[in-house]
Amino acid sequence: MSIYILGILFSIAFLVAVMDLMRRRLLLEQYSLFWLGMAIVILLLSIFHDSLNRMAAAVGIIYAPSLLFLVGFLFMLGTMLHLTVVLSRLTTRTVRLTQEVAILRAELEQREVVAHRDPYEKLGEEVAR
Amino acid sequence: MKDALVIIPALNEERSVANVIDSILSAASDVDIVVISDGSTDRTATVARKAGAFVIELPVNLGIGGAMQTGYRFARDNGYAFAVQIDADGQHDPADLPKLLAHARNGEADMILGSRYIEKTAYRSSRSRRVGMLLLAVLVRLAVGYPIKDTTSGYRVVNRRVIELFSTSYPYDYPEVEVLVLLHRHKLRVLEVPVEMKERQAGSSSITMFKSAYYMLKVSLAILLEVLRGRRVEKGARL
Structure with missing residues (x-):
């Protein structure tokens, strides 16, 4: 083959x-x-593998596959940069969500403690201050 | 509710966090305390609650910037007029807190910085550390246009405007120095006030040789970027 x-x-x-x-x-x-x-x-x-040869010749590249490598490499570079931008945005959002969840949970737990104050509940001491 | 909130970020500090809370409460009774447990695996949260702090437990570790910002968001949501930042390792003396708060309440600046260098205090450090600090001070001076001597001090009191700013923009790691330029960019003023600095009570400084080099590089880059951003409204991938 x-x-x-x-x-x-x-x-x-x-x-x-x-x-x-x-x-x-x-x-x-x-x-x-x-x-x-x-x-x-x-x-x-x-x-159409011949098209690569013609494109290479058009821009003055003798060894056609190097055109492929050049374009492919630049393309990958751009893609990776884009991906790290996306990753940074996701990180920011994850951090923000983590903060919000932690604050909400802390406030919710305190509210529950206030609602049914239980002498055996350890958290009660914290609210009593 | 009090008008000032002390934010204590803590990662596995079960041995020292209760002491810090106790000494803050005895030095300044007019503050609330929130401890941000940054994914601690020990009993930090339980110990802090027992000592009388409100505790927010982050489900995963966010690093110092993310943890501090959690405190600022909590302060913003609950309408505090002032927020205090203090280390949980016992380096900062809470006895100075009323003084710092008084400067903030007088409206002398948007951020009051507890400084080790302004007057002669008992604080001493190694030569390489002093060189690094000097370099940072020069960089910050160039960036903000007026001298700030102790750029890395983590002992700070901020007002409502800064609380709101930090709720939306706060650096991920090594925030202390970068924040000074951030404030300048938002036309907020910083005032240095001398404080006593103690030796740390537990553990040693986490900064090694390699880390120091990385620290200097990272912080210098952060300052440069802050300057490049200029004095305009930003939108982008910050916290």
Whole structure:
């Protein structure tokens, strides 16, 4: 089996994997569109593998795969930067939620203690001050 | 309800937290105390409750910035006019608290900073530590335009405006120095007042050689970023 066929099979497998993740709702829509686009670009490149040679020649690159590496590398760099931005936003939200939950729980527990003050309840001492 | 809230962030401090609460209550009776247990695995929360503090237990560890901010949010939600920040390891003397609070109540500044360096106090530290402190003081001076000598002191009293600011923006880790520039950026004033600083009662400083270098780098970067943000309203991934 030639590397050409292997490339196409791999691209199809990738596309199927992405669609399966979408089907099972494991990817948010905004990200699934992105990966779907990626999968299609990879598939097209492996079917029309000559297009890469022509694109490389057009921008003056002799060894065509280096164009692929360059574009792929820049793309990954951008993706990772975007992901850390998303991660930072999630961290901020998690921290905020943790704070809110902790404050609410502390206030709720105190209210319960006030409502049925129980001499055997240790927390009662804290409210009695 | 009192008008001032003392916020004590505590991570596994069951041995010292009761002492700190006791000495605060005996030095200043006109304050409420909240202990933020930052995911402690020992009896910090129980001990603090027994000693007479309101305790908020964070379900996971958020680090010093996240824990402090929990206290500021609690202060904001419950309408406190002043908030006090004091370390749970016994380094800060609560006997100075009435003095610091008086400066805040007089409206002399938005943040009153308990400082070790303004007057001659018994506090001594190592040479490398002093060099680091000096460097930070120079950086802060450049950033805010007036001298603040003890930039890393964690003994602070703030007013309502600062409570509201900290409820929405507070640095994640190593907040002390960065906060000074943050306040300047929001046109809030800082006043240094001399306090007595004791040796820590339990444990040793967590700062090692490598950590010191990281600390200096992180804080310098934070100051630079604060300056770059300029004096305008921000929106972004801060706490």
